[in-house]
Amino acid sequence: MKIEGKGAILATVAGIVALGLLAGRCAPSAPKGAKKGVAVSDVAQAAMKVYVAPGDLDEYYLFASGGHSGQMYVYGLPSGRHISTIPVFTPYPATGYGFDDESKKMLGDLTWGDTHHPALSETNGDYDGRWLFINDMNGRIARIDLRDFKTKQIIGPVPNVSGNHGSSFVTPGTEYSVMASRFSIPIPKGTAVEVAKYATDYKGVVTGIKVDPKTGEMSMGWQILMPPFDYDLGDAGKLVSNGWVFFTSYNTEKATGKLEVTSAQKDRDYIAAVDWKLAEQLAAKGEGQMIGGVKVIDPAKNPGLVYFMPCGKSPHGVDVSPDGKYVIGSGKLQGVTTAFNWEKVQTAIRNKDFAGDEDGIPVLKYESIKDAEVPVGLGPLHTQFGPDGYAYTSLFVDSAIAKWKLGTWEVVDKVPMSYSIGHLSAAEGDTVSPDGKWLVGLNKLSHGRHLTVGPSQPESSQLVDITEEKMKLVLDFFTEPEPHYAQIIKADKIKAIEVYSKEENHHPLAVWDVKDAGVTRNGNKVTVKIVEVRSTITPTDFEIKEGDEVTLAITNIEQTTDELHGLGLLDYNINIVVDPGETKTVTFKAKKKGVFPYYCTNFCSALHQEMQGYMIVR
Numbered sequence: 001m002k003i004e005g006k007g008a009i010l011a012t013v014a015g016i017v018a019l020g021l022l023a024g025r026c027a028p029s030a031p032k033g034a035k036k037g038v039a040v041s042d043v044a045q046a047a048m049k050v051y052v053a054p055g056d057l058d059e060y061y062l063f064a065s066g067g068h069s070g071q072m073y074v075y076g077l078p079s080g081r082h083i084s085t086i087p088v089f090t091p092y093p094a095t096g097y098g099f100d101d102e103s104k105k106m107l108g109d110l111t112w113g114d115t116h117h118p119a120l121s122e123t124n125g126d127y128d129g130r131w132l133f134i135n136d137m138n139g140r141i142a143r144i145d146l147r148d149f150k151t152k153q154i155i156g157p158v159p160n161v162s163g164n165h166g167s168s169f170v171t172p173g174t175e176y177s178v179m180a181s182r183f184s185i186p187i188p189k190g191t192a193v194e195v196a197k198y199a200t201d202y203k204g205v206v207t208g209i210k211v212d213p214k215t216g217e218m219s220m221g222w223q224i225l226m227p228p229f230d231y232d233l234g235d236a237g238k239l240v241s242n243g244w245v246f247f248t249s250y251n252t253e254k255a256t257g258k259l260e261v262t263s264a265q266k267d268r269d270y271i272a273a274v275d276w277k278l279a280e281q282l283a284a285k286g287e288g289q290m291i292g293g294v295k296v297i298d299p300a301k302n303p304g305l306v307y308f309m310p311c312g313k314s315p316h317g318v319d320v321s322p323d324g325k326y327v328i329g330s331g332k333l334q335g336v337t338t339a340f341n342w343e344k345v346q347t348a349i350r351n352k353d354f355a356g357d358e359d360g361i362p363v364l365k366y367e368s369i370k371d372a373e374v375p376v377g378l379g380p381l382h383t384q385f386g387p388d389g390y391a392y393t394s395l396f397v398d399s400a401i402a403k404w405k406l407g408t409w410e411v412v413d414k415v416p417m418s419y420s421i422g423h424l425s426a427a428e429g430d431t432v433s434p435d436g437k438w439l440v441g442l443n444k445l446s447h448g449r450h451l452t453v454g455p456s457q458p459e460s461s462q463l464v465d466i467t468e469e470k471m472k473l474v475l476d477f478f479t480e481p482e483p484h485y486a487q488i489i490k491a492d493k494i495k496a497i498e499v500y501s502k503e504e505n506h507h508p509l510a511v512w513d514v515k516d517a518g519v520t521r522n523g524n525k526v527t528v529k530i531v532e533v534r535s536t537i538t539p540t541d542f543e544i545k546e547g548d549e550v551t552l553a554i555t556n557i558e559q560t561t562d563e564l565h566g567l568g569l570l571d572y573n574i575n576i577v578v579d580p581g582e583t584k585t586v587t588f589k590a591k592k593k594g595v596f597p598y599y600c601t602n603f604c605s606a607l608h609q610e611m612q613g614y615m616i617v618r
């Protein structure tokens, strides 16, 4: 525990006395909050704000990236309760993800992903509750359908993009989800060139992945060739800046080796402003050179496509204000963040007010496009917004959040974060109409603010009440590594289904009657149609031959929500879970002779334990 000085001790004493008075008796042992020097009445107020009574529902969903776990984690706010894990890039035995034919195929050869930035789909710049996109460093983007909270598509690894960090940010109409190379490489992939030729032979690429407005299906949109910088974060313009997407870049020195030294030579790096509507037009005209199977557009040959906005050195986040008028970005070792004025950017472009170029891409003049340098504090990383013109910037070095006003550029409040905040997320904070109310600090270190679990500690997330002028820290909750970024959506925007209805199940191997269950053979190909319903797996046994190629098609014919059944097949590494009304298949070779029990893995009824059978391989 930290010793917080005399003032804190006095406050503690005052708190204990206050509680004693409230309780109408002598002071009992100090409540937990009081130990840390917080007045008791504040603790009680905070508790009331975040308390969601048994049976009551949270007001918001928080979708947090699971970092290199490859998953998404779903929390309720304000309670901070973990509700669900959505497997995306990594097999997850709890839901059988990565074990059935379909999800196995979707994952391909990769059994891990490193997720950073979830992006909720938007209509007119507002979250519409339809889909959730999430990037993977291995050049992929996944789409989760929020109708059933399941991963429906993984696109990639996309050619030419390397280290897809600046992703999966969406444009205001979800026309595109974007990607950017954090690690420039020689392209196409598979070309080996020594690092000494980095500045000339390595390339960055930014990509727009097209999203079908009806189905959400993702496909290749356009790719743009970029100088070999490290493209880090992105954000799409909105309203007045709609049509543009911004990416921060560091190592504009094009250096190699120890980047912490070599990439910090220049005072400024850049934010790349990309005209995605122009990219779309150019791609439609077939512009570009075929590289790695994709047409890559060269901005040096297509004026107007990309501009560089100089920014404090080694920037991290870039964030566009809800009205689209300001682009916020800063060096991550600076004490200020810069607000760039989009109108000034456009004027500078019109007047060709350039300071030079980088590989043929015009560089704008910092002084011509900035409105203010806001003295937020040390180590600004990311900025979120409220409904009232306030901005909130996370400060890694200061381990705090700064609240400041757009337009007047005054810093009005700060709240410490425990410890070392990375991203932060405001309720509906990336939309044209943020909600205010809540802000979550996604901290990198927890330093024992929880029961000890040994050397590997969870990340700590902290809920901040932003309804009043002064921010108030009201709750600590913990997450697995590592929620780089998260988004918060109003719960009533999500219309999830309760079951897969029988009418909607068009799976060719689905069976809804136990009479239709059983084995069909075609040469050495065997299909076993299985029905699961409380409390029998039909068939209760079946026989096949060694060497057969077996497909189990399992249908859960329940139409009651939460009535899941599983199928664990011992010694064959098979683990399927089927939701009510769902059919899944798993295909394998019967390599081992003998008798292999299978059983339901999800506790479904009083006679769940009886839900079992035998596969006999002769």
Ligand code: K7E
Binding pocket: 116, 117, 165, 233, 316, 381, 382, 421, 422, 423, 484, 485
């Ligand atoms: Cu951890 Cu957006 Cu990958 Cu910032 S990122 S902190």
Ligand code: CUA
Binding pocket: 533, 534, 535, 564, 565, 566, 600, 601, 602, 603, 604, 605, 608, 609, 611
């Ligand atoms: Cu079905 Cu347990």
